[in-house]
Amino acid sequence: MAKNLKVKAARAALDMTQKDLAEAIGVSRQTMNAIEKGDYYPSVKLCIDICKVLGKTLDELFWED
Amino acid sequence: MKEIKHLDELQLLKRGNVFKHGLFSLVGLLLINALLYSCGIEWASGKWAELTIILLVVVLCSIEFIYYDIYPLTERKQKYLIYFSGLFGFVALIACIYDLVIEEVRIVASGKITDGALGIIYGILFMVVFLAYILKIKHNAKHENEE
Numbered sequence: 001m002a003k004n005l006k007v008k009a010a011r012a013a014l015d016m017t018q019k020d021l022a023e024a025i026g027v028s029r030q031t032m033n034a035i036e037k038g039d040y041y042p043s044v045k046l047c048i049d050i051c052k053v054l055g056k057t058l059d060e061l062f063w064e065d
Numbered sequence: 066m067k068e069i070k071h072l073d074e075l076q077l078l079k080r081g082n083v084f085k086h087g088l089f090s091l092v093g094l095l096l097i098n099a100l101l102y103s104c105g106i107e108w109a110s111g112k113w114a115e116l117t118i119i120l121l122v123v124v125l126c127s128i129e130f131i132y133y134d135i136y137p138l139t140e141r142k143q144k145y146l147i148y149f150s151g152l153f154g155f156v157a158l159i160a161c162i163y164d165l166v167i168e169e170v171r172i173v174a175s176g177k178i179t180d181g182a183l184g185i186i187y188g189i190l191f192m193v194v195f196l197a198y199i200l201k202i203k204h205n206a207k208h209e210n211e212e
Binding site for chain 1: 073074075076133134
């Protein structure tokens, strides 16, 4: 699976660690790591939660180029 | 910030896989044991064979849970449970080794593993869970800031 670099970039832009983002969303750091590495495709609900925290839209973070 | 009080979706998925592995392992090992029994091979007396298989599968599932950082209880309670398991395993191991060495209890008798030897196996299994947890804690601490 392809890495999700958009989530990583958006997180870095807000100066957040994976742990910070994971805690903000309510998931474990390992799950957030798996999402960014492309090892796991999150549910729509989790995608929305990530977008809300990072201030981005679903298309900006999860749509394929 | 949300406080994590429950398993997230990926952890739930992995927990399901762990239970699946445990179920198939348990069924498979019990069937093998039944096959051996039907061929007249009894490797442990009474119900100890089945109990040993159940404990082995529980330990394997526990190690898999630790590997995936899935803790059904709160992490603090899980930590106390695992520490208690380690202590229990250590005490059981020492007691059974004492029986084997001082009381001269045999490891195998009449083609079956004795209760004393099984106690050593049980002690080792409990301690393996404890060691797996310690290794995982150290691994997580070492790689915490890697992204």
